Amino acid sequence: MTRSRKSNRSGKSGAGRNPTGPQTLICGNAGVVGMGLMGSSIVACLLAAGHTVVAVEADPVRVRKAPRQVLSLLKGLREERLLRSDPRRIMRRLTISQDYSALRQSQIVVECVTEDLNVKREVIRRIEQAVSPGTVIGSNTSAIPPTALQQDALHPERILGIHWAEPAHITRFMEIICGEGTLPVYAERAFALARQLGKEPSLLRKDVRGFITNRIMYAMLREAFHLVESGVASIADVDRSLRNDLGYWITFAGPFRFMDLTGIPAYCAVMRDLLPELDCSQQVPPLMTRLVESGAQGVANARGFYDYTPAQARRWEKRFLKFSYDVRALARKYPEKNGSCIGGTVERTASDKQREARKQGLERRSTG
Numbered sequence: 009m010t011r012s013r014k015s016n017r018s019g020k021s022g023a024g025r026n027p028t029g030p031q032t033l034i035c036g037n038a039g040v041v042g043m044g045l046m047g048s049s050i051v052a053c054l055l056a057a058g059h060t061v062v063a064v065e066a067d068p069v070r071v072r073k074a075p076r077q078v079l080s081l082l083k084g085l086r087e088e089r090l091l092r093s094d095p096r097r098i099m100r101r102l103t104i105s106q107d108y109s110a111l112r113q114s115q116i117v118v119e120c121v122t123e124d125l126n127v128k129r130e131v132i133r134r135i136e137q138a139v140s141p142g143t144v145i146g147s148n149t150s151a152i153p154p155t156a157l158q159q160d161a162l163h164p165e166r167i168l169g170i171h172w173a174e175p176a177h178i179t180r181f182m183e184i185i186c187g188e189g190t191l192p193v194y195a196e197r198a199f200a201l202a203r204q205l206g207k208e209p210s211l212l213r214k215d216v217r218g219f220i221t222n223r224i225m226y227a228m229l230r231e232a233f234h235l236v237e238s239g240v241a242s243i244a245d246v247d248r249s250l251r252n253d254l255g256y257w258i259t260f261a262g263p264f265r266f267m268d269l270t271g272i273p274a275y276c277a278v279m280r281d282l283l284p285e286l287d288c289s290q291q292v293p294p295l296m297t298r299l300v301e302s303g304a305q306g307v308a309n310a311r312g313f314y315d316y317t318p319a320q321a322r323r324w325e326k327r328f329l330k331f332s333y334d335v336r337a338l339a340r341k342y343p344e345k346n347g348s349c350i351g352g353t354v355e356r357t358a359s360d361k362q363r364e365a366r367k368q369g370l371e372r373r374s375t376g
């Protein structure tokens with residue numbers, strides 16, 4: 009299925025743009041592969057910021073349903089006054105197809121398919137066949153190191169991780185991860201796009217599984233399961249404690265700023281005694297395995313760590329969206345130093361400079 013499209017290289021129709029971001033758009037044509045939960049909100053984010061978007065999805069049912077989903081996210085942005093333009097007009101800049109060749113004009117393609125190394129490698133292979141050698145290819149993987157995605161690629165230097173957080177059209181989060189073969193110039197292009205989308209990107213100069221937030225979140229999840237499985241506290245008690253402690257300050261300050269704010273030496277003393285007692289298990293917690301084997305997916309099918317009726321599950325989804333907008337508004341009142349993001353230039357080695365010069369020659373030749 010192909011929906012209508014209209015080129016918009018100026019990127020002027022969206023109001024979700026970051027006023028502190030660069031004035032020059034790094035791209036007007038973006039591609040997204042995989043129109044599931046994240047792909048849909050990433051498409052909404054790109055459209056709201058003025059880009060023309062081509063989305064590729066393998067499942068024909070999802071191809072049919074995706075426009076309604078994206079439209080509803082855009083309407084939400086409009087209701088929150090984060091979008092000036094009419095969502096239906098914006099939808100004209102979206103094309104959804106099952107055919108990868110529709111991506112050929114994309115200056116950046118974000119893959120958002122299932123979290124499986126082989127599936128992602130195959131998708132990247134197909135993207136590379138469709139696009140030009142200078143197109144940035146970002147993987148929205150949760151944890152797969154981009155170096156693993158660069159293996160056997162035609163142009164590994166333009167492949168990197170672009171890790172979004174759900175709901176991607178609202179959150180400020182973005183991690184840009186360089187694989188071993190990524191050239192800095194592509195990380196910088198991804199950074200420029202991130203800022204233009206109103207994100208506050210973080211750069212990972214080295215490729216580590218899980219990146220920043222997932223490494224830290226999964227350490228927390230392991231301990232949360234440990235506390236429940238060893239009978240220290242119930243699921244609801246663990247949730248309540250974290251919401252009211254960590255949840256109270258984490259939008260304001262990261263862990264290091266928080267230690268500065270609350271006195272560093274005490275943390276050193278606690279670490280000495282507590283670290284040896286924290287869970288270090290390398291297995292998936294049995295409670296998690298049982299739940300997944302029972303078919304539970306969470307609010308998506310109203311079966312999770314808590315019981316839901318279908319109506320309650322839908323209410324939780326809506327409340328989460330509303331809360332995301334509220335947190336976004338609150339966080340904007342307390343920006344990082346100078347109200348802008350930090351980082352964004354990537355140091356280059358001599359070999360990076362040589363490879364970039366060769367690559368620029370190749371891009372010039374391919375664009376005639």
Ligand SMILES: NC(=O)c1ccc[n+]([C@@H]2O[C@H](COP(=O)([O-])OP(=O)(O)OC[C@H]3O[C@@H](n4cnc5c(N)ncnc54)[C@H](O)[C@@H]3O)[C@@H](O)[C@H]2O)c1
Nearest residue numbers: 042043044045046047065066067120121122123149150174
């Ligand atoms: N869900 C989150 O909160 C979240 C957060 C950060 C990162 N991620 C990552 O984003 C990616 C997608 O996650 P999701 O939650 O959107 O999953 P999802 O299952 O909702 O969506 C995946 C989509 O990819 C499509 N797909 C699969 N193979 C394809 C192919 N070969 N060509 C085209 N389309 C294909 C599927 O049909 C589906 O629509 C995963 O790598 C996940 O780890 C998810």
